[in-house]
Amino acid sequence: MSPSDSHRDDPVGVAANAPAICSIRGLGRYLPERQLTNVDLEKVVDTSDEWIFQRTGIRSRRVMPEDWITSDLAVAAAQRALADADLPLTAIDQMILATVTPDHLCPSTACVVHHKLGMKNVPAFDISVACSGFGYALSIAAAGIVAGMHHNVLVIGAEAMTRFMNYEDRTSCILFGDGAGAAVVSKEGRFDLLYTDNGADGSMADMIEIPGGGSREPASEGTLQERRHFVVLRGREVFKSAVRQMSQSTRDAAEALGIQVSDIDWMVPHQANARIIEAVGEQLGLPAERVVVDLEDKGNTTAASIPIAFTGLYEQGRFEPGQLIALVGFGAGAAWSCQILRVRG
Ligand SMILES: CC(C)(COP(=O)(O)OP(=O)(O)OC[C@H]1O[C@@H](n2cnc3c(N)ncnc32)[C@H](O)[C@@H]1OP(=O)(O)O)[C@@H](O)C(=O)NCCC(=O)NCCS
Structure with missing residues (x-):
């Protein structure tokens, strides 16, 4: 049964006619392939499979091959998105890569991906918005298309999170995994973008960080010894803020489109923790089968998590014409994102 059969008598009111800003093609x-399981982590830090699974919903996370770097993940996802869009590489006229785990601080990883894909001359750049990076990148792509500056924009979320884990810190190293997701954004496509809104609150900037290696704490023997080049977070604070903000972003989107939250057929939230996602679903009154949890064998892949979960459903053929999909992100910054898409008929 598709989710829409269970909750909707009429086609969605205003959103059924809402004009598309642009579309995912x-x-x-x-x-x-390689999985780092909770049982593997039990041998490294003082933790247990039971604790991790109960608190997060994660059983294992992916680890890229040792000779791979973030740009390799990005290229693999991008090639699949391009094939799915049925467009030649030469049709792409902008590329945006969302990542907080770049190949290096300078130059952008987008430029490395550009070269590996064989692109010529088109603009390419990174954005650093952590778990909301994919939503922000979609917005930038949409703006360029609406302005008539671009026709087909390649948007990628790619993360090598396991390279930035402190495997002596059980509060963070259990959470994250590697992966990438990509979308080709065009005027016409399979998923019409009806709404996009992003936000940030810099007062929460120290809630999740990689403190060392930037201008505040340049790399030194001290930063290495103190393991300042790895992710640190205050998990409980993130948890509460994520639930509050992801629920609010979704309500705001529904109001702006003139629909009820219950009209949303699929909620594809950032995959940080199954309990965060379940709490958001409960706050919004959405049935669990419409709120996507896709982290048991992946962990949190930061900017890649939303496109990975979204593409997974798409590849399984789960979407039906007219359905509404909410992509909702929250993470370091703090920064958040919300996009509403409608499946093309
Ligand atoms: C990290 C997270 C799983 C912790 O779950 P929690 O229920 O909030 O647990 P707490 O942090 O309150 O810790 C509870 C206890 O478990 C312990 N603990 C923490 N990590 C542990 C682990 N891996 N294994 C076993 N025990 C652990 C803590 O030390 C604490 O012990 P104490 O009570 O003796 O002090 C959860 O808060 C979370 O997922 N937060 C968001 C994650 C995040 O920031 N993601 C990135 C951005 S989206």
């Missing part, structure tokens, strides 16, 4: 994702 193709989707792709890449997940490394």
Whole structure:
């Protein structure tokens, strides 16, 4: 049964006619095969499979091959999105890569991906918005298309999170995994973008960080010894803020489109923790089968999590014409994102 059969008598009111800003024409994702399981982590830090699974819903996370770097993940996902969009590479006239785990601080990883894909001359750049990066990148792509500056924009979320884990810190190293997801954004496509809104609150900037290696704490023997080049977070605070903001973003989107939250057929939230996602679903009154949890064998892949979960459903053929999909992100910054898409008929 599709979710829409269970909750909707009429086609969605205003959103059924809402004009499309632009559209997603193709989707792709890449997940490394190797799994780092909770049982593997039990041998490294003082934790247990039971604790991790109960508190997060995660059983294992992906780890890319040792000789891979973030740009390799991005290329693999991008090639699949391009094939799905059925467009030649030469049709792409902008590329945006969302990542907080770049190949290096300078130059952008987008430029490395550009070269590996064989692109010529078109603009390419990184954005650093952590778990909301894919939503922000979609917005930038949409703006360029609406302005008539671009026709087909390649948007990628790619993360090598396991390279930035402190495997002596059980509060963070259990959470994250590697992966990439990509979308080709065009005027016409499979998923019409009806709404996009993003936000940030910099007062929460120290809630999740990689403190060392930037201008505040340049790399030094001290930063290495103190393991300042890895992710640190205050998980409980993130948890509460994520539930509050993701629920609010979804309510705001529904109001702006003149629909009820219950009109949303699929909620594809950032995959940080199954309990966060379940709490958001409960706050919004959405049935669990419409709120996507896709982290048991992936962990949190930061900017890649939303396109990975979205592409997974798409590849399984789960979407039906007219359905509404909410992509909702929250993470470091704090920064959040919300996009509403309608499946083309
Ligand atoms: C990290 C997270 C799983 C912790 O779950 P929690 O229920 O909030 O647990 P707490 O942090 O309150 O810790 C509870 C206890 O478990 C312990 N603990 C923490 N990590 C543990 C682990 N891996 N294994 C076993 N025990 C652990 C803590 O030390 C604490 O012990 P104490 O009570 O003796 O002090 C959860 O808060 C979370 O997922 N937060 C969001 C994650 C995030 O920031 N993601 C990135 C951005 S989206």
